[in-house]
Amino acid sequence: MRQVADADGRLAPRGRRGMAQLARIRGDFPAALAAVPTLGWKDRHHRVLAHIRFPHGDIERAAAAFEAARTEAEQHDAPGERAIAQTLLALVTDFADPLRAEDELALAHQYLAPLDQRATVLYAQVAALARDAGTEGNIVTDRATVLRTESTVAGLPWLTPLIETTVAFHHAVRGAHDDLTATIDRLRQATANGDFA
Numbered sequence: 112m113r114q115v116a117d118a119d120g121r122l123a124p125r126g127r128r129g130m131a132q133l134a135r136i137r138g139d140f141p142a143a144l145a146a147v148p149t150l151g152w153k154d155r156h157h158r159v160l161a162h163i164r165f166p167h168g169d170i171e172r173a174a175a176a177f178e179a180a181r182t183e184a185e186q187h188d189a190p191g192e193r194a195i196a197q198t199l200l201a202l203v204t205d206f207a208d209p210l211r212a213e214d215e216l217a218l219a220h221q222y223l224a225p226l227d228q229r230a231t232v233l234y235a236q237v238a239a240l241a242r243d244a245g246t247e248g249n250i251v252t253d254r255a256t257v258l259r260t261e262s263t264v265a266g267l268p269w270l271t272p273l274i275e276t277t278v279a280f281h282h283a284v285r286g287a288h289d290d291l292t293a294t295i296d297r298l299r300q301a302t303a304n305g306d307f308a
Contacts, residue, residue, distance in 0.1 A: 124153035131159050136269075136306050140167075152183055158196060161203070170207040174200055194222035198234045205241035206280065212242050230267050233258065237270065240277045245284035252278060252290075272298060272307040 112133070115126030131146035131154075143163050150156035161176035180196035201215035216238050223232060236258055243251050255278045262270040275298040282291035302308040 124151070124155075128154040128159060132162070135159070135163055138305065138308055152187060155180065155192070157183060158192075158199070161199065165203050170203055173203045174207075177203060190222065191226055191228060194219065194226055194228060195231050195234075197222050198231050198238060202234060202238040202241060205238055205244070209242060212238070216242060229265055230270075233262055233265065233267060233270055234273075236261075237273055237277055240274070241280060244277070244281040246281075251281045269307070271301045275301055 112126040112129040116123050116130060127150055131143050131150065135143040140163055147156055147160050150159060157176045157180035161173045164173035164176060177196050177200035181193055181200060184193035184196055198219040201212055201219045204212040204215050219235050223235060240251055240254055255274055258274050259271060275294055279291055279294045279298060282294055
């Protein structure tokens with residue numbers, strides 16, 4: 112990725128974004144954050160920043176960064192990027208403002224309808240899980256089981272830590288301590304290689 116970025120060719124923005132994302136995935140948030148000012152629209156600088164803010168619980172600034180990413184995508188007539196940013200905005204707002212999240216998720220579904228973006232559709236399903244956190248019965252955990260399978264079959268195992276985090280949130284909201292402990296154990300297993308830890 113560094114060679115691609117340094118060559119400053121057509122794929123350089125993807126290389127720069129990839130290096131920042133790899134730093135974030137490995138937990139090197141200072142390196143990821145330091146890379147953001149070097150990124151631009153093509154590098155998805157706002158989305159990279161939001162992905163750094165979200166795991167730190169800085170929901171307000173993560174949401175603002177995803178909103179900025181969506182606005183920039185609209186300005187560049189990039190419907191796929193707009194749908195990604197909107198879906199992630201719905202996801203992060205689930206953790207702080209469920210009423211707003213409902214509207215954000217509805218808009219995400221509207222943006223996704225004409226597109227073929229399997230990973231983003233799965234993100235929307237995770238957002239719906241987070242929205243429903245705390246509901247009675249097994250609906251959230253049953254849907255999470257299906258999502259784990261779908262994301263693995265689709266070759267997107269990196270969604271597993273997010274799914275487990277959402278299920279942990281659900282159990283925490285319900286005060287289901289034993290289920291929460293089991294979910295945190297699964298989350299630790301899913302991040303044992305250091306990615307997303």
